[in-house]
Amino acid sequence: VNRARRVRAAPAVVLLVLIGGGCTVASPSPAAYRERTALVITDAISHVATAQKVLEASQDDKILGAYALATVRSSDDTLNTAVGAYEELYPPRSMDPTFNRASSLLGDATDLVTAARIALYRHDRADYPGLVDDLEQLTAELERLEKELS
Amino acid sequence: VKKVFAVALGILTAIGGFVDIGDLVTNAQVGSRFGLSLAWVVVLGVAGICVFAEMSGRVAAVSGRATFDLIRERLGPRVGLANLFASMAVTLLTFIAEIGGIALSLTLVTSVHEFLWVPFTGAAVWIVLWRVKFSLLENVFGLLGLALVVFAVALWQLGPDWEQLWHQASTVAKPQSEHWSTYSYYAVALFGAAMTPYEVFFFSSGGVEEHWDARKLGLMRSNVFVGFPLGGLLSLAIAGCAAVTLLPAGISVDSLGQVGLPVALALGKLGLAVAVLGFFAATFGAACETGLSLGYSISQYFGWQWGKYVRPREAARFHAVVLLATVLAVGVLLTTIDPIMVTEFSVVFSAVALPLTYFPILVVANDRDYMGDHANGRLSNFLGSFFLVVVLVAAVAALPLMVWTKMGQ
Numbered sequence: 001v002n003r004a005r006r007v008r009a010a011p012a013v014v015l016l017v018l019i020g021g022g023c024t025v026a027s028p029s030p031a032a033y034r035e036r037t038a039l040v041i042t043d044a045i046s047h048v049a050t051a052q053k054v055l056e057a058s059q060d061d062k063i064l065g066a067y068a069l070a071t072v073r074s075s076d077d078t079l080n081t082a083v084g085a086y087e088e089l090y091p092p093r094s095m096d097p098t099f100n101r102a103s104s105l106l107g108d109a110t111d112l113v114t115a116a117r118i119a120l121y122r123h124d125r126a127d128y129p130g131l132v133d134d135l136e137q138l139t140a141e142l143e144r145l146e147k148e149l150s
Numbered sequence: 151v152k153k154v155f156a157v158a159l160g161i162l163t164a165i166g167g168f169v170d171i172g173d174l175v176t177n178a179q180v181g182s183r184f185g186l187s188l189a190w191v192v193v194l195g196v197a198g199i200c201v202f203a204e205m206s207g208r209v210a211a212v213s214g215r216a217t218f219d220l221i222r223e224r225l226g227p228r229v230g231l232a233n234l235f236a237s238m239a240v241t242l243l244t245f246i247a248e249i250g251g252i253a254l255s256l257t258l259v260t261s262v263h264e265f266l267w268v269p270f271t272g273a274a275v276w277i278v279l280w281r282v283k284f285s286l287l288e289n290v291f292g293l294l295g296l297a298l299v300v301f302a303v304a305l306w307q308l309g310p311d312w313e314q315l316w317h318q319a320s321t322v323a324k325p326q327s328e329h330w331s332t333y334s335y336y337a338v339a340l341f342g343a344a345m346t347p348y349e350v351f352f353f354s355s356g357g358v359e360e361h362w363d364a365r366k367l368g369l370m371r372s373n374v375f376v377g378f379p380l381g382g383l384l385s386l387a388i389a390g391c392a393a394v395t396l397l398p399a400g401i402s403v404d405s406l407g408q409v410g411l412p413v414a415l416a417l418g419k420l421g422l423a424v425a426v427l428g429f430f431a432a433t434f435g436a437a438c439e440t441g442l443s444l445g446y447s448i449s450q451y452f453g454w455q456w457g458k459y460v461r462p463r464e465a466a467r468f469h470a471v472v473l474l475a476t477v478l479a480v481g482v483l484l485t486t487i488d489p490i491m492v493t494e495f496s497v498v499f500s501a502v503a504l505p506l507t508y509f510p511i512l513v514v515a516n517d518r519d520y521m522g523d524h525a526n527g528r529l530s531n532f533l534g535s536f537f538l539v540v541v542l543v544a545a546v547a548a549l550p551l552m553v554w555t556k557m558g559q
Contacts, residue, residue: 042400074405
């Protein structure tokens with residue numbers, strides 16, 4: 001009887017283990033972690049470059065205010081989500097230098113894109129040139145890291 | 151003069167109505183990551199939808215019966231029901247994406263969050279489907295959709311290296327940073343975006359509603375063979391704009407705002423306003439078409455009274471399906487799911503579901519009992535069989551590629 005019960009309970013146990021496994025935060029291998037870092041850096045480049053292009057277009061009065069704000073807000077939201085998901089991972093010890101460098105650049109990216117969003121909302125046109133320069137520099141640094149990781 | 155006007159109007163609305171949220175997003179995504187190296191897929195997809203729409207339009211005109219009426223008859227109730235279920239699931243997914251697309255378009259000109267727009271857009275779509283005449287609906291959104299020509303103007307204004315663009319478009323190559331698996335995934339997605347099943351449900355059901363007969367075949371063919379390819383050029387212009395401005399900047403598209411950014415850079419505020427009008431018209435028009443397609447197909451299968459030309463009271467179940475679909479679509483979007491992600495799923499699943507309706511239409515178009523002298527000729531059969539193979543390959547490859555590439559990452 002016990003054996004039959006155990007057999008019947010097996011699928012439920014397997015299901016629980018699978019669900020439990022799915023709910024835990026991943027601790028990827030160094031290669032997988034490197035790949036995830038490269039992906040989030042590529043994402044960050046995309047959103048930082050978007051904010052830069054929008055600010056440049058706003059400087060030249062080429063873009064509608066609401067359009068500029070909606071586009072950068074979307075980039076800000078997506079970037080924050082991507083960075084949040086990346087930072088939930090547990091980096092392998094050997095990848096600590098990569099983690100530190102990526103975290104620092106990603107932190108700068110989220111801060112700058114948020115700053116661009118706020119500047120657009122407030123119409124702080126005087127801040128646009130400085131932000132464009134900062135975003136451009138950050139893109140160059142992100143691209144360097146992306147190259148190293150690829 | 152009246153005939154020329156009818157042909158011109160049909161072609162113009164076919165061009166303007168060709169692009170929907172799937173085309174907007176997928177073409178811009180592909181352009182921003184692969185340049186024009188996947189342009190051949192757009193050409194293939196447009197040729198495929200021309201063959202499919204011509205066959206189903208001819209079947210509708212000659213037999214006077216719409217797609218799911220014939221599918222049930224040819225495949226039997228059980229297989230027909232399974233077919234209906236899968237096709238409607240994909241069409242519903244596309245309907246959700248289109249309503250989300252309208253909300254995103256409105257966000258771009260108001261900066262009010264898209265989720266606040268969703269209930270209003272859902273209500274607006276339903277009111278239009280309930281109250282507005284079929285011809286008005288088709289013509290107004292089709293003509294307003296022509297605003298997307300602004301992408302072709304923007305591409306010209308951006309002054310790209312045309313030789314390089316032609317080189318990208320004429321060679322099967324990819325950027326070094328991309329894998330062949332992602333290239334293949336986007337090829338399938340682009341094919342699914344160009345060859346969406348709802349376009350054919352709407353086109354053939356519209357033909358039955360407007361009482362097409364064999365005399366209307368010329369008009370139908372001019373819409374298909376002139377209007378659709380010109381609509382396909384709009385898709386290429388969207389990809390071209392992204393290839394010229396977004397790809398060099400490292401921007402990969404995941405919002406509707408990024409799709410229109412090249413137009414702002416090329417033409418400024420006025421051009422951008424026209425592009426947003428095009429986004430709105432394309433998504434609203436496609437939302438109406440997908441909503442109606444759901445009502446049409448389900449009603450045709452069960453033999454209910456259907457259509458926009460009969461009074462709502464006489465086609466109560468048809469309108470109930472449209473209303474329920476709208477409520478469901480709004481409910482799904484209010485879970486705060488990203489409409490762009492829904493769009494990405496919808497184009498891939500379109501590719502998966504395509505053979506379910508393509509194959510029965512090909513069979514009926516060959517059947518002389520239904521079609522008489524208007525059955526497929528040699529050329530139609532060759533093209534029909536060739537695209538059957540293409541459609542099957544895309545359908546089989548779509549899901550494994552989606553899983554393998556983690557949706558094109």
